[in-house]
Amino acid sequence: MLTASHLGFRYAGIPVLHDVNLRAEPAAMLAVTGPNGSGKSTLLHLLAGVAQPAEGTVTRDPGIRVALLPQRTADIDALPLTVTECVRIGRFTPWRLPSRRDRAVVTALMERLDIAHLARRRLRELSGGQRQRTLIAQTFAQDAGVYILDEPTAALDTGSRHRVHELLTERVRDGAAIIMASHDDEESALADHTVRLAAPESSSVDPRGQA
Numbered sequence: 279m280l281t282a283s284h285l286g287f288r289y290a291g292i293p294v295l296h297d298v299n300l301r302a303e304p305a306a307m308l309a310v311t312g313p314n315g316s317g318k319s320t321l322l323h324l325l326a327g328v329a330q331p332a333e334g335t336v337t338r339d340p341g342i343r344v345a346l347l348p349q350r351t352a353d354i355d356a357l358p359l360t361v362t363e364c365v366r367i368g369r370f371t372p373w374r375l376p377s378r379r380d381r382a383v384v385t386a387l388m389e390r391l392d393i394a395h396l397a398r399r400r401l402r403e404l405s406g407g408q409r410q411r412t413l414i415a416q417t418f419a420q421d422a423g424v425y426i427l428d429e430p431t432a433a434l435d436t437g438s439r440h441r442v443h444e445l446l447t448e449r450v451r452d453g454a455a456i457i458m459a460s461h462d463d464e465e466s467a468l469a470d471h472t473v474r475l476a477a478p479e480s481s482s483v484d485p486r487g488q489a
């Protein structure tokens with residue numbers, strides 16, 4: 279579904295990723311792990327196509343839809359969106375009004391992620407975990423073939439975490455590919471495969487880690 283070959287990336291000449299190779303298969307989950315600063319978010323941006331690699335290639339199957347849940351989404355807080363409007367963006371098609379199915383998908387996800395009671399609240403009025411659940415709902419509203427998730431449950435309590443994990447497992451069962459950055463060993467254990475990124479060069483943490 280999505281393949282990365284010999285990926286390399288630098289910020290202002292400083293190398294972050296070197297020779298990273300991975301493949302996202304249908305009906306499988308891939309965990310991306312590694313210490314802070316090892317380049318997990320950078321790698322996910324390259325895979326989603328929001329940044330271009332300095333070396334190597336990312337290839338996606340023709341027609342495949344890729345949904346990205348970034349770690350930092352400060353821009354969206356500036357918009358005066360309600361929770362429902364934010365989730366509905368996941369179904370957004372500019373040339374038509376939301377269909378009955380769009381509304382049903384949005385409602386079901388809001389109930390699943392326990393944000394239905396917040397429907398009319400603005401994003402900036404939410405707690406960190408409520409906001410994260412809203413953005414997860416927006417991502418899963420997209421009916422994508424590949425979901426790229428950057429530490430999706432980092433801000434969530436145990437109950438919410440389990441809800442998200444159930445959703446991930448279901449999407450995989452339905453044939454999606456999931457690529458997920460995570461610091462949590464229990465969460466990474468849900469994955470079928472793991473890519474571990476090496477510690478940044480200035481750090482002495484786990485120098486064996488190699489993608």
Ligand SMILES: Nc1ncnc2c1ncn2[C@@H]1O[C@H](COP(=O)(O)OP(=O)(O)OP(=O)(O)O)[C@@H](O)[C@H]1O
Nearest residue numbers: 289290294312313314315316317318319320321478
């Ligand atoms: N926009 C940027 N400009 C310059 N350097 C950056 C930029 N974004 C990230 N970096 C640097 O690139 C390296 C990798 O960052 P990245 O956010 O990809 O790591 P990460 O593994 O996702 O970290 P964390 O676990 O803390 O989320 C870090 O050293 C970081 O300081």
